[in-house]
Amino acid sequence: MMEYTPPTASETGPFRFDNSFARLPEQFYARVEPTPVAEPWLIKLNRALAEELQLDVEALERDGAAIFSGNRVPAGAEPLAMAYAGHQFGTFVPQLGDGRAILIGEVIDRNGKRRDIQLKGTGKTPYSRRGDGRAALGPVLREYIVSEAMHALGIPTTRALAATVTGQPVYREEILPGAVFTRVAASHIRVGTFQFFAARGDMEAVRALADYVIDRHYPEIKGDGRPYLALFKTITERQAALIARWLHVGFIHGVMNTDNMTVSGETIDFGPCAFMDTYDPKKVFSSIDQFGRYAYANQPAIGQWNLARLAETLVTLFDPAADTAVDLANEVLTGYGSVFQEHWLEGMRRKIGLATAEDGDLERIQTLLTLMHKGNADFSLTFRQLAACVEDDASDAQLAGLFQNPEALLPWLADWRGRLGREPRAPDERAAAMRAVNPAFIPRNHRVEQAIDAAVRGADFSLFEALVDVTSMPYEDQPQHAAHAEPPKPGEEVLQTFCGT
Ligand code: AMP
Ligand code: MG
Numbered sequence: 001m002m003e004y005t006p007p008t009a010s011e012t013g014p015f016r017f018d019n020s021f022a023r024l025p026e027q028f029y030a031r032v033e034p035t036p037v038a039e040p041w042l043i044k045l046n047r048a049l050a051e052e053l054q055l056d057v058e059a060l061e062r063d064g065a066a067i068f069s070g071n072r073v074p075a076g077a078e079p080l081a082m083a084y085a086g087h088q089f090g091t092f093v094p095q096l097g098d099g100r101a102i103l104i105g106e107v108i109d110r111n112g113k114r115r116d117i118q119l120k121g122t123g124k125t126p127y128s129r130r131g132d133g134r135a136a137l138g139p140v141l142r143e144y145i146v147s148e149a150m151h152a153l154g155i156p157t158t159r160a161l162a163a164t165v166t167g168q169p170v171y172r173e174e175i176l177p178g179a180v181f182t183r184v185a186a187s188h189i190r191v192g193t194f195q196f197f198a199a200r201g202d203m204e205a206v207r208a209l210a211d212y213v214i215d216r217h218y219p220e221i222k223g224d225g226r227p228y229l230a231l232f233k234t235i236t237e238r239q240a241a242l243i244a245r246w247l248h249v250g251f252i253h254g255v256m257n258t259d260n261m262t263v264s265g266e267t268i269d270f271g272p273c274a275f276m277d278t279y280d281p282k283k284v285f286s287s288i289d290q291f292g293r294y295a296y297a298n299q300p301a302i303g304q305w306n307l308a309r310l311a312e313t314l315v316t317l318f319d320p321a322a323d324t325a326v327d328l329a330n331e332v333l334t335g336y337g338s339v340f341q342e343h344w345l346e347g348m349r350r351k352i353g354l355a356t357a358e359d360g361d362l363e364r365i366q367t368l369l370t371l372m373h374k375g376n377a378d379f380s381l382t383f384r385q386l387a388a389c390v391e392d393d394a395s396d397a398q399l400a401g402l403f404q405n406p407e408a409l410l411p412w413l414a415d416w417r418g419r420l421g422r423e424p425r426a427p428d429e430r431a432a433a434m435r436a437v438n439p440a441f442i443p444r445n446h447r448v449e450q451a452i453d454a455a456v457r458g459a460d461f462s463l464f465e466a467l468v469d470v471t472s473m474p475y476e477d478q479p480q481h482a483a484h485a486e487p488p489k490p491g492e493e494v495l496q497t498f499c500g501t
Contacts, residue, residue, distance in 0.1 A: 034070025035123025039167025086259025097127025
């Protein structure tokens with residue numbers, strides 16, 4: 001299924017498509033063409049990504065507005081909307097599907113990896129339900145900024161290839177400019193894709209989907225005696241690692257519904273997502289998350305809950321004996337906790353500059369987090385500033401100044417220095433290692449809002465461009481952009497984010 005002979009460029013236009021998903025059984029998707037828009041205009045093309053995907057960049061710069069708005073379907077594309085279901089805030093919805101997104105095809109990137117190219121906001125599909133199939137400019141820019149920032153941070157994520165405006169309004173609470181987002185993903189298969197077929201009792205489709213996922217994402221599993229269990233275990237480990245990485249940078253996804261969780265291990269669906277400023281484990285931004293289901297510190301547990309839903313779809317494939325199958329599933333699910341904890345602790349050790357493990361590190365990290373919470377300290381700045389404290393004690397005051405009660409931090413700093421003293425690394429080497437994991441620049445929420453506001457109200461994309469640029473090198477000190485590292489001033493703080501769908 002995965003054999004691939006690239007056609008020559010002259011036959012193909014800007015993309016050399018090879019569409020494996022379109023070769024799956026017909027209940028997996030609906031074939032549907034994008035609905036043309038009035039006056040498309042290309043806001044941004046991600047040239048570096050286009051090159052990585054071996055696309056014809058010049059052709060895209062010339063024809064990108066037409067192609068990425070859905071007005072011109074490029075040669076070799078086989079547009080389709082994928083079917084999926086999902087638990088939304090705990091409630092199962094048996095049919096969701098791509099209601100406003102169209103997969104145009106797959107390409108093989110420079111590293112031999114298969115990548116999906118999807119247009120989001122290109123009009124109605126058979127899965128649109130009551131929606132208009134469109135996207136507003138704000139959420140498109142947010143997804144562009146945040147997904148590219150996540151990538152630059154080194155976190156597995158879907159990518160932004162392009163953003164276009166459509167020249168047509170969309171009607172939400174207010175009238176807004178319409179836009180289309182071009183998303184690139186290892187695949188768009190979600191936990192909810194498995195649920196779609198399992199809910200219909202179509203186990204043949206579940207098996208075909210599992211085989212496809214193994215083939216596409218985890219070919220090393222193929223020889224395994226229990227391939228479907230190995231698949232479930234691998235997806236579980238990827239999610240545990242992913243969510244640990246989110247926590248390390250203060251990222252809150254916002255809508256971890258099972259339809260918004262990939263089986264590839266990439267972050268997907270940047271709706272009301274946000275990075276926190278001051279550290280608060282209960283932090284929620286999303287306006288629709290009333291009970292904090294998807295709060296910062298709840299994310300690991302929700303990941304496990306979602307994986308349990310995935311297990312339900314696959315369990316009968318684990319073993320012919322039902323009891324054994326359930327035991328095997330539970331073993332993996334129980335293991336998730338320790339896999340997560342390992343990833344989380346390892347990353348947190350690095351954040352505070354430790355290269356070795358010692359008993360007591362966990363408590364040391366938790367004490368710091370508790371102090372940060374009590375002291376309303378900024379999450380990113382605290383860890384970034386800690387690197388400076390490795391190089392000279394004079395930086396301590398600046399770090400402590402990030403806390404409401406600076407004195408309270410001093411005993412922790414003394415203990416931390418004692419712990420560092422038991423490691424051989426030289427201070428400059430340690431500080432560099434810390435700066436490589438503690439970003440100076442994240443897409444701060446108030447900056448994202450300002451960039452969106454300027455674009456939506458004044459068609460001014462300069463703040464958007466600046467934010468994309470500065471967050472593309474999150475671990476570099478960029479003194480000329482120091483203001484981007486700063487938390488919001490009083491009055492600038494964003495209290496809520498919206499899906500904007
Ligand atoms: P989301 O909250 O963006 O993850 O979307 C949840 C579901 O609603 C998915 O099936 C989407 O395709 C669908 N959806 C969201 N917005 C729209 C829209 N404007 N038109 C049609 N379907 C939509
Ligand atoms: Mg979604």
